[in-house]
Amino acid sequence: MDGKMLARLGAIIFVAVAITATAIEMTRKDESPAPPTTRQLQPSTPDPLRAGQRRCQQLGEAATRDPECLAVWTESRDRFLGTPAPAAPIAPRQNEGQ
Template sequence: MQTKTVVRIGAVAFVALALTVSALQLRMSPGPVEPDRAGAPLAAGTNTLWPELVRCQSIGAAGATDRDCLRAWAENRRRFLAPGARPAAVLPTAPVVNGSASNEAGIGVRDQTARDAPGEAN
């Protein structure tokens, strides 16, 4: 057999295998689905706006014209974008490596508290 023919047979076998695996995967019934908890509030009493936002999400496109949903979304935006809405303690700080820190542009900034060794060029 020629090399070209062997490669074609291998490619056809690979595609057939991929189709078979895909068909078997689609036939399998999914198990019980757990609810997504990523967007859930941390504590029950911390966010009284949460039930209204969930209701607005559940009504779909009708939420874009619902007066209560528009108010809830405006309040949610106000809370999220308010100055000081997130604690400063969780904001990342610039790492200090070998006596220098990075500024916002990513350019090394010399530590102002460090003293140059005698005879070192500035």
């Protein structure tokens, strides 16, 4: 076999493999993935923190001076960060030697 004949034979084999692969792919049935399941979360009880956040949102800029809003934001931040709430407010220690 000379080089031209070998090249032709290689091209024919390549085309035959490509046609076979295409035919197999076209006859294959598409398996569509299952639709993602979504859950509707229903709050069992109304969250007072959520209501406080809504109130502070409606106050706008005045909420930055509102002590209730500051407490709501602190609790919201602690919940988000997973920081446990302090058991009782820590009172400053008085000097015992006076």
